[in-house]
Amino acid sequence: MEKAIKKWFPLFALPTLVSFAIAFLVPFAMGIYLSFCKFKTVKKTEFVGLDNYIKAFSGDKDFLNALWFTTKFTIVSVITINLIAFIFAMLLTKAIKGTNFFRTIFFMPNLIGGIVLGYIWSMIINGVLYYFQATITTDANYGFWGLVILMNWQLIGYMMIIYISGIQNISPDLIEAAEIDGANAWEKLIHVTLPQIMPSITICLFLTLTNSFKLFDQNYALTAGAPGRKTQMLALDIYETFYGRVGYQGVGQAKAVVFFIIVAAIALTQLYLTRSKEVEN
Amino acid sequence: MSKFKKVLAGALAGMMAVGALAGCNDSGSNNNNSTSPSTSTSDGTKDNAAKGFYDDVDTSGVKSIYFLNFKPEIADKYEAIAKQYKEEKGIEVRVQTAASGEYEKYLTSEMGKSDPPTIFQINGPVGYQNWKDYCADVSGSKLYDLVSDKSLAVKDGDGVYGIPYVVEGYGIIYNNAIMTKYFATEGARASSMDEINNYAKLAEVVQDMTAKKEELGIDGVFGSTSLKQGDDWRWQTHLVNMPLYYEFNTGTGDVITNCLEAKELEFKYADNYKNIFDLYTNNSVTEKNLLGGKTVADSMAEFAAGKCAMIQNGNWAWGDIKKGGVVSEADVKYLPIYTGIEGEEKQGLCVGTENYFAINKEVDEATQKASMDFLVWLFTSDYGKKAVVNDLGFVAPFTSFGDDEKPTDPLAKEVLAWMSKDGYTSVKWSFAGIPSEKWKSDFGASLLEYVQGQKDWTKVVDDAKASWATERSA
Numbered sequence: 001m002e003k004a005i006k007k008w009f010p011l012f013a014l015p016t017l018v019s020f021a022i023a024f025l026v027p028f029a030m031g032i033y034l035s036f037c038k039f040k041t042v043k044k045t046e047f048v049g050l051d052n053y054i055k056a057f058s059g060d061k062d063f064l065n066a067l068w069f070t071t072k073f074t075i076v077s078v079i080t081i082n083l084i085a086f087i088f089a090m091l092l093t094k095a096i097k098g099t100n101f102f103r104t105i106f107f108m109p110n111l112i113g114g115i116v117l118g119y120i121w122s123m124i125i126n127g128v129l130y131y132f133q134a135t136i137t138t139d140a141n142y143g144f145w146g147l148v149i150l151m152n153w154q155l156i157g158y159m160m161i162i163y164i165s166g167i168q169n170i171s172p173d174l175i176e177a178a179e180i181d182g183a184n185a186w187e188k189l190i191h192v193t194l195p196q197i198m199p200s201i202t203i204c205l206f207l208t209l210t211n212s213f214k215l216f217d218q219n220y221a222l223t224a225g226a227p228g229r230k231t232q233m234l235a236l237d238i239y240e241t242f243y244g245r246v247g248y249q250g251v252g253q254a255k256a257v258v259f260f261i262i263v264a265a266i267a268l269t270q271l272y273l274t275r276s277k278e279v280e281n
Numbered sequence: 282m283s284k285f286k287k288v289l290a291g292a293l294a295g296m297m298a299v300g301a302l303a304g305c306n307d308s309g310s311n312n313n314n315s316t317s318p319s320t321s322t323s324d325g326t327k328d329n330a331a332k333g334f335y336d337d338v339d340t341s342g343v344k345s346i347y348f349l350n351f352k353p354e355i356a357d358k359y360e361a362i363a364k365q366y367k368e369e370k371g372i373e374v375r376v377q378t379a380a381s382g383e384y385e386k387y388l389t390s391e392m393g394k395s396d397p398p399t400i401f402q403i404n405g406p407v408g409y410q411n412w413k414d415y416c417a418d419v420s421g422s423k424l425y426d427l428v429s430d431k432s433l434a435v436k437d438g439d440g441v442y443g444i445p446y447v448v449e450g451y452g453i454i455y456n457n458a459i460m461t462k463y464f465a466t467e468g469a470r471a472s473s474m475d476e477i478n479n480y481a482k483l484a485e486v487v488q489d490m491t492a493k494k495e496e497l498g499i500d501g502v503f504g505s506t507s508l509k510q511g512d513d514w515r516w517q518t519h520l521v522n523m524p525l526y527y528e529f530n531t532g533t534g535d536v537i538t539n540c541l542e543a544k545e546l547e548f549k550y551a552d553n554y555k556n557i558f559d560l561y562t563n564n565s566v567t568e569k570n571l572l573g574g575k576t577v578a579d580s581m582a583e584f585a586a587g588k589c590a591m592i593q594n595g596n597w598a599w600g601d602i603k604k605g606g607v608v609s610e611a612d613v614k615y616l617p618i619y620t621g622i623e624g625e626e627k628q629g630l631c632v633g634t635e636n637y638f639a640i641n642k643e644v645d646e647a648t649q650k651a652s653m654d655f656l657v658w659l660f661t662s663d664y665g666k667k668a669v670v671n672d673l674g675f676v677a678p679f680t681s682f683g684d685d686e687k688p689t690d691p692l693a694k695e696v697l698a699w700m701s702k703d704g705y706t707s708v709k710w711s712f713a714g715i716p717s718e719k720w721k722s723d724f725g726a727s728l729l730e731y732v733q734g735q736k737d738w739t740k741v742v743d744d745a746k747a748s749w750a751t752e753r754s755a
Binding site: 040041042043044060122126130133134135136137138223224225226227228229240243244245246247249 | 719
């Protein structure tokens, strides 16, 4: 079987490789090249060297502000999402009635698109804030916490499912052994459950971290950066730079390349750190 | 083993992706057959052919042209026109419409494709700078020949690159029924609209109206100053036109050109802007702190429901007012925007355009000509003209339109009436000279912070000036 697959590998893999090249590698390479160019559409380009990168960081403070806002947002939402999702997972793996029902309900928000969620939540949040004579754009903090709430609402269900499968995979023998050794509930959690679900933690951290960092739709629909670009995240800033300013396409592209490097660095570091803590069964 | 399974799964996923790609290709190739040369001779029906714009080019090989529409509110009207054109001339006009506020973005991505728009729109000299490499010189075309005021067109050197196709006007729309009611109240500060011809009088009346709003049955004098991001163009583009016009209308040279060439903004009339902006927000239907959540549609709905007496907008807003069904057609009138500038008693409405047709010079000559033929047909044939007036509702600046061929909605009629008022000067749309979209959105964001009390006015002005300088030098 393996030999056969090896033999036919080129034939079967070719479509993938070709489409991967067309849909990913070529645009990616073009994107990097374009970040060194002044251009309007991708057909007419003019090489300008590092100019775009210099403009991305000097010009105005938008990019750095967005970076800082995104970092803050990512830290807060990664912690809250994973903590709450884990607590839900623990609760819903106990023998209580209707766990499947609750799991489904908690998972549902994940099925709704980001733009729709953003508009729905902007209505909800504005509806509440109206009583206090304010809107979500009154204060950048409102926008920040609005985004955190939205992100939590959307991702908790998904992460919960991953944690649940991790928890269910823990062998009852281990729990039983711990109980015989006299471990209390807290000790079981710290010394048995957590080490056993490290693979789930790795994947959940990865997903929340990258999703929060790359967040766009929700940001666009909820606040669109208001007030005064104070709630603008990196992806939105890149979008605004690319489309909102005459002659700034290249700068937007340069920002996007920087953005890619940051996301890749964070994701790889995180994978390395959590992977090293995983234990083999 | 499991590694191979993964590879297999990947390969299958890849197959699906390729299928999808192939699908794209298929649909794309249908529309791009226009380049194939045709040997058939011209059919001789050249009545609408452009003169001096690829005159000798045979368009019989052209099967379809691509029109990228700027105005989503009339997208379906264009579809109908395209259908008629296909019936009459056999050329398919593909109409695509960009969502409100997304035109530049949509155009950028469409232009990069192998089947780009053949007719697109630029918003004036700034848009032209952006799309210079794509705009064909249309100075020899029949459509340009028909433009009644040639100074409106977008020019560069000897060439003409954008043809204005609609003239629009904006000002303060008021509900005459409410105003009449106010004039009848005790101690009214004016007895008719004619008395309101400067800022001081307007402010006096508005403040008095606010005091009597219960008696008048309104929630506020002005509709909400919509400052939600993307809905703030009435303030960061249209209203800011007032100080820009007065600053750059120096008497020498064209006001738009002056504005366009200004490296720096003095913002000499910033206080005048503040006058009217404060008047709007202090006498609004909505509390200042809530304005950040309001859209243009919200405030138009307030006016349409008779909850406010005045609103700043242009003649395109008639549809929104009509929808409410409360305000009668005869009661919808215009007042110029008064900001407290000396001599403003003789100031008219803000009249101009930010809609120019451009022909994509990247496509082959026959398609360019076919595209121009379509536009000429639209603005000269009987069917086309009727559609322009009745369906599209344009005040079209072409000599092919007679006096009886003007739109009949009350706002368009009011614009025309104000334009022809003796001794009054219309305020030209000077905002076409604003350096970039970013300047506008930054200014809009500043205004929001200003009404929320987070930024004081001097800072708003300073930021606007600084942003002008950086954006202009970009």
